Amino acid sequence: MTELQREPDAQGAPVRRFRDPAYRPLAENLAGVRREIDRIDDAIVRLLAERAMYVKDAARFKRDAFQVSAPARQAEVFARVRALAERHQPAFNGGFAGLPDVVESAYRALVAGYIACEQNYFGQTEAIAATSPPKANEP
Numbered sequence: 001m002t003e004l005q006r007e008p009d010a011q012g013a014p015v016r017r018f019r020d021p022a023y024r025p026l027a028e029n030l031a032g033v034r035r036e037i038d039r040i041d042d043a044i045v046r047l048l049a050e051r052a053m054y055v056k057d058a059a060r061f062k063r064d065a066f067q068v069s070a071p072a073r074q075a076e077v078f079a080r081v082r083a084l085a086e087r088h089q090p091a092f093n094g095g096f097a098g099l100p101d102v103v104e105s106a107y108r109a110l111v112a113g114y115i116a117c118e119q120n121y122f123g124q125t126e127a128i129a130a131t132s133p134p135k136a137n138e139p
């Protein structure tokens with residue numbers, strides 16, 4: 001017989017502890033942990049919305065779908081956020097070993113979503129007629 005699956009008790013006391021004696025808990029119960037995660041998600045989503053508006057603006061500088069995708073820039077972004085995750089590895093409670101992988105894979109999913117939207121916005125733009133630079137001796 002399989003045991004009935006149920007969600008963890010958010011109000012209850014801990015049911016496990018880290019074997020590391022130096023580990024310092026961050027919250028009294030799971031509800032407290034989740035309150036902090038929700039607070040951080042509010043800030044993250046606000047920043048993702050701000051980032052989105054720059055992705056939209058980037059469409060004005062692109063000539064075609066390949067340029068919207070800009071794979072070299074994507075690779076640069078993924079390497080950069082991975083390095084940032086390594087640099088921001090918390091120095092307490094043993095850090096979070098998988099952080100660079102979590103951050104990189106999150107960015108791979110995020111940027112794929114941003115690019116799909118940028119492709120749509122690109123379709124709402126039109127080419128600007130090329131202007132020739134002013135010639136010497138012209139006022």
Ligand SMILES: C=C(O[C@@H]1C=C(C(=O)O)C=C[C@H]1O)C(=O)O
Nearest residue numbers: 055058068069070073074111114
């Ligand atoms: C914003 C740009 O367009 C796209 C979106 C990117 C992003 O979300 O970081 C990166 C490269 C492009 O795929 C850009 O070219 O910089």
